[in-house]
Amino acid sequence: MRVGILSFAHLHAEGYVQNLRRISGVEVIGFSDTDPERGRRFSQAYGLRWFWTHEDLLAEHPDAVIVTSENARHRELVELAVRAGAHVLCEKPIATRTEDALAMKAAVEAAGLTFMTAFPMRFSPAVQAARAMVGEGALGRILAVVGVNHSENPKRHRAWFAEKALAGGGATIDHTVHLADLYRWIFGVEVAEVVAEVSNPFDPEVDVDTAGLLLLKLENGVPASIDASWSRPPSYPRWGHLKMEIVGEKATLVLDAFAGHLHVWRRGQERAYEWLGYHPDPNQGMLEAFVSSVRNGTRPPVTWRDGYEALRVVLAAYRSAERHAPVEPGALG
Amino acid sequence: MKIGIVGVGTMGRVHADAYRRIGAELVGAYDPNPEKLAEFVSRFTVDPFRSYDELLLRVDLVDVTAPTFAHEELAVRALEAGKDVILEKPLALDAASGRRILAAARASGRRLFVAMVVRFFPQYRRAAELAKSGQLGRVGTVRLKRVLFPPGPGWYRDPERSGGMPVDLMIHDLDYARWVLGDPVRVFARRSPGVEGKVLEHVQAVLGYENGAMALVEGGWAYPPGYFRTALDLAGERGLVEWSSDQPPPLGTLFPKGEPAPEVGLPMAGLEEDPYELELRHALEALERGKPFDVTPEDALAALELALAVRASADSGRVVEVA
Known part of the structure; x- marks a missing residue:
């Protein structure tokens, strides 16, 4: 199977190349990027063919593409890819506006192609085990969920993450979708209502939010929080973390998806102390699942709908923060 | 400074333990439950008071570790009797009740310390x-x-x-x-x-x-x-x-x-840094030296x-x- 990568704007593209290369029978044909600096740099770093335009890459007829552009450009690239007959794995968040997500759905469905939203945390063994325990009723009635997805400000790796026009927002759109998706997946319900505080307490140089605290009510009545803040300093020993506590009547689950780490000290470096993970990379499982759905023509384990619903939670959070009132994601879009 | 505890439940015991460790002069306690009171006074070798009025006659400082619903009555009576008061958190059941306690403290000219222990x-x-x-x-x-x-x-x-x-x-x-x-x-x-x-x-x-x-x-x-x-x-x-x-x-x-x-x-808590000890030591010191409370x-x-x-x-x- 021949896979192309549409844009190296998103940080995750670098990891995906290495994940794809570990899957037998998958050939990474190269990547397209209209930014020549990025093109040359990553072409050299990963020994990859660089296409200056997305059309040039698609002219090579890849079976599938991964869209890792800036959030606001997903629609344009997905539509291009679908026109060229390529199946799509689309980076999260699926889009920055519901109308873009809906247009992507229409394009993919009309072409009869596979579309998967990149929610790698569903492929974390700890998350999968937590979901199984909830499903078996091991916790009894669920009382509350506490979710934390902190990170450093990603702008020092890619400036566009902190540009509203390209990213759709800041920390809140960047992080909320992961936990929102996990809640939907673990509990099998939609998010009924969102109340949020969203602001920029951490970086006066950018015009996007750097912190978001959301209190959701799930359809089953369970309250669930999401802390989507870029609140870790660059010197934090890891980019951040994804944590979740599920408080149940009989037992409480305490999940720290990246808990398994070595303590590493290096001489004379900026991040002198690092938590170096040793658990399986959830991205690997996600890419294997995508490749397998494309090969077998089966429904992908994460769908367009999953990406769309998570986006609606994000948009509800922004709206709630403006109004200081609860907002129903289901009423948006 | 003679201290009396009113309310000998969990927090009463915790405070009494801390007073003993810091060498404060806990002289006695009152509780409407005679069995609990008897057990408490024998454990801490202090006097049992037969009534709250007796406690108010015998001590300089009243430590209210009674349940929240009793805070207002006990704290106000102690203040009106001219005693300084250490009052376990929460201040009161509702804001109006809390305001009445603060007003009683102001009217009496005595001091009120609310034991918000997390700050310690x-x-x-x-x-x-x-x-x-x-x-x-x-x-x-x-x-x-x-x-x-x-x-x-x-x-x-x-x-x-x-x-x-x-x-x-x-x-x-x-x-x-x-x-x-x-x-x-x-x-x-x-x-x-x-x-x-x-x-x-x-x-x-x-x-x-x-x-x-x-x-x-x-x-x-x-x-x-x-x-x-x-x-x-x-x-x-x-x-x-x-x-x-x-x-x-x-x-x-x-x-x-x-x-x-x-x-x-x-x-x-840490071994030498019991927060209840730190809290009560702070309150007693502030009272003795006329210094402001941290909370x-x-x-x-x-x-x-x-x-x-x-x-x-x-x-x-x-x-x-x-x-």
Whole structure:
């Protein structure tokens, strides 16, 4: 199977190349990027063919593409890819506006192609085990969920993450979708209502939010929080973390998806102390699942709908923060 | 300074233990339950008082560790009798009652110390100092956790007598959030769905501040017996401080799992830094030397009002403006 990568704007593209290369029978044909600096740099770093335009890459007829552009450009690239007959794995968040997500759905469905939203945390063994325990009723009635997805400000790796026009927002759109998706997946319900505080307490140089605290009510009545803040300093020993506590009547689950780490000290470096993970990379499982759905023509384990619903939670959070009132994601879009 | 304790439940014992360790002059106690009082006075070798009036005649300082619903009457009577008062948190069951206690203190010219013990936990104190000294830059997000197992049978469980979980438990972290960030302008809280026949309760509250700062305060009587977890996370423009009770303590104990839990759980502190000792030592020193308290009655009232706003928001499902 021949896979192309549409844009190296998103940080995750670098990891995906290495994940794809570990899957037998998958050939990474190269990547397209209209930014020549990025093109040359990553072409050299990963020994990859660089296409200056997305059309040039698609002219090579890849079976599938991964869209890792800036959030606001997903629609344009997905539509291009679908026109060229390529199946799509689309980076999260699926889009920055519901109308873009809906247009992507229409394009993919009309072409009869596979579309998967990149929610790698569903492929974390700890998350999968937590979901199984909830499903078996091991916790009894669920009382509350506490979710934390902190990170450093990603702008020092890619400036566009902190540009509203390209990213759709800041920390809140960047992080909320992961936990929102996990809640939907673990509990099998939609998010009924969102109340949020969203602001920029951490970086006066950018015009996007750097912190978001959301209190959701799930359809089953369970309250669930999401802390989507870029609140870790660059010197934090890891980019951040994804944590979740599920408080149940009989037992409480305490999940720290990246808990398994070595303590590493290096001489004379900026991040002198690092938590170096040793658990399986959830991205690997996600890419294997995508490749397998494309090969077998089966429904992908994460769908367009999953990406769309998570986006609606994000948009509800922004709206709630403006109004200081609860907002129903289901009423948006 | 002769100290008398009124109310010999869990907190009465905790305070008496701390007084003994710091060498304070605890002379006696009163409790309407004669058996509990007898056990207490023999344990601490202090005098049993036959009535609260007798206690008020015999001591200089009254430590009210009675249940919350009795705070106002006991504190006001002590103040009116010309005694200084140490009053266990929460200040009172409702804001009006709290205001009456503050008014009684002002009218009497005596001093009132409300025992907000979290301000005396060394890690909470150190973290607040980091934040308040500007070392973290402007603090943007605060996360505070305090979740344990539900209280056993008794008045704690009854919101009419304890104020309920937000007023009894979350008040610690709401006070701490005020200490670090000041007064919020908005509060929103969600509570766990009730479970028939159980006391289980979990609440998450988001506080919004005028300057864009925000806090998430989590409190609960929701864990299985024996578990008590607390955590803090203060993130600023220039730095971050994290602490969690999941971190190993200086001394760990591996008891058999599944042993019955004590009636009310108290977090374990460092060996030489018992927060109750630090708290009461501070209060006694401030009283003896006429120095101000680190936590004022007005702080205690504001924390109570915030806890009541959290409870109101959890009840109504609405954002509560508190400015």
